[in-house]
Amino acid sequence: MNSSSWSDLVQNNVEHFGDLVAGIDPALADIPKVFGAAESWISDFVDFTLDAVEGQVGFVKFQSAYFEASGLAGLTALSAGMKRAREAGIAVILDAKRGDIGATAAAYARAYLTPVSEGGSGDFEADCLTINPLMGPDTLEPFVDCATRFGKGLFVLCRTSNPGASWLQDRMAGNRLISDRLADLIGGYGKGDPSSSALGVVGAVIGATVPQEGRRLRQLLPRTVILAPGLGAQGGDPAAIHSLRGNTPGDLLVPVSRGLSRVEDRSISLADYRDLVLARIEGFKTAIAYDYSGARLKQA
Template structure:
């Protein structure tokens, strides 16, 4: 398969498949009962492959929530590694939602684990195309991740203004004369490498649940790819993500996890569940679809 940088992968896959990201969160309490085998952990591999079967050819991106796989122990981590590799082999952009962040050598170890190719000293097990990271401990803790992203053509999503109800407790507070989320946005924008006319691989997580904040932060991040969680189960709607969309195709990705995979009927059959997944994928894609060419024509 042809090697592409994260930005190239985003631009290509958004053009072909749109902005939807399928979230893979193996939480058995919200899934059909046929995923519950006698072995409490081995079912995760079957679940991942089931979701990828539905996603392949329909979406350009998947997001693996690391915590659910870690909770499954070694079998969960094996399923994570195998699922990431399968998605990448199919040409999908793989986001690992691990929200890592730490000081010095520890941050460098995380960057080696998730962003460094095997040939360059990584393990090869959990190499993602893009990783979510936490900036709370300061700009220096981001440096190893940014260095790896630039060196190996990877992407980052830095937590900026998140979608959870308690996010405003810190992110909407003032630090000096600036909101903390604005200061983080300035940091992200300052890390953008390369041509000012291109997308930056250093992106931001901004919730679809906070359109007013999102509108302000987008003005500070004209080149950034924004990952906008919160559509569906968290209460965000398609209208709210308009505030987060910029002017470049690929500058917005919209992950949906529980809104796609949660089953109201836990006794549904595998055939019916697969059909529902594909139908929901199509519905979400249609809800967030946007014609950038039409926008440019109207602006001209």
Template sequence: MVAWVDIVTDNVDRYGELVAGIDPSLADIPEAFARGDGQGDWIGDYVSFVLETITGHVGFVKFQTAYFEACGLAGLQALSLAMQQARAAGMGVILDAKRGDIGATASAYAKAYLVPERDGGSGDFEADCLTVNPLMGPDTLTPFVEAASTYGKGLFVLCRTSNPGAGWLQDKMTGNQLISDRLAGLIGGFASGKAGELGPIGAVIGATVPEEGRRLRQFMPHSIILAPGLGAQGGDPRAIHALRGALPGDLLVPVSRGLTKVEDRQIGLDDYAELIVGRLNGFKQAISHV
């Protein structure tokens, strides 16, 4: 089993910082995948096609669980198979589930997504890294942190997100600190380790808020930051450098709809594959020259 931090270090060096996000929505993809029933039969074929297309071009893939859950059992089966396919292709697998709950429930979530089958997990949805929500307090993160430490996994804890309403809570003061600053300090404490080395506990900070990201990075010198917001959300690739720290691999940049969504659903599959690869290369170039 390769540890998450090692996957990040190796794959960033080989492929760069881009993460291919896969958010399967039938309305946004070529009609060639539609089966006419709208019940999810299309999703497995579509996700497998995207993974085959991006293999060799990108080192990481992020699956948003909500889109798979919306397709019922067919979607969950497609997610499990896709995670296995991505890992077999050498990609680091990020599961964007944003889980967070009280201790016993958090432990069950950690077992579901971070514990290998040989150690008691189901193996069906084992990820290299999981997004988690800290809203209910530090104790709810403990089972995830313990599982990540034990099994060489990674976490991305929500800190200052990219959605327009994020500031309603995350930019509010608590005591003498912004909530996002307090979260960053918590994450940085979990991630602290040997000088010059990345830690497995990272943060989600939107590419749409580079000034906030620059401030928050100071609390987390060892953390990997996942910076969503390019593409459909309008983040500026030229501002990404504000979220980088001093360590190679300490920033990952996911793009989802910006890679896979089409306006012309009549596009042929060969042209669609070419479009995805072209977009991948465009985003990679944009974030590597800032």
């Protein structure tokens, strides 16, 4: 089980495996038919994926909604998968986008960020959690307090990758864009020690599909880890991903989910599917590789 802090995990796992985050989004319509032959398909898919990615990536992102949609079997698979990944040293991001007020936010933080030794259940303990700031800064405080206390990480929605994000996030509030105000809020959590170069525990979700906005927001978030969804199925450009980078290795993590796992030919064998997933991992890792010391793309 991971005992390192989120910042240590980011630094270590990026150094050894790079910036790619393997997303695990179990959907029967997108994966080989062979998985659907068993009632345990969702657990089988998670085990297959973890077998494939272990030693290839340092991060996995479980999309909670897909597991919840499968009821108790899905939640059982989610819990087992999270535990297995963490035991293997793979940093686990739970993409649950929780956000609420007061005691409810504290309960979510206890569910996902609190170790068993500190009163958590341990069933869904993640290294990092995505959260939604729509209800205001007070809803973030229980998550930030818990993450700071237990060495966890957070990703707060800032400028997301979906087409409808501009409806709210690109609107003006006073004399500032809402996404800029969110970036100010997120960045404020990393200013406790101005002399430190360490990355903050509170990160930002900024879509890879909006590189111009990302470039602007990165200027407001120099010491923040950005989670940049949108490559693969959403059509983000790997060449533009570097506009979201800062100056510190680990300050950009790039999740790819359906771009790794989805197949058109669902009759594919498991052996061929594994080869396909591994080839896609290698392709994305090469496309987003970056040399911070030389500020240039690594040459394949």
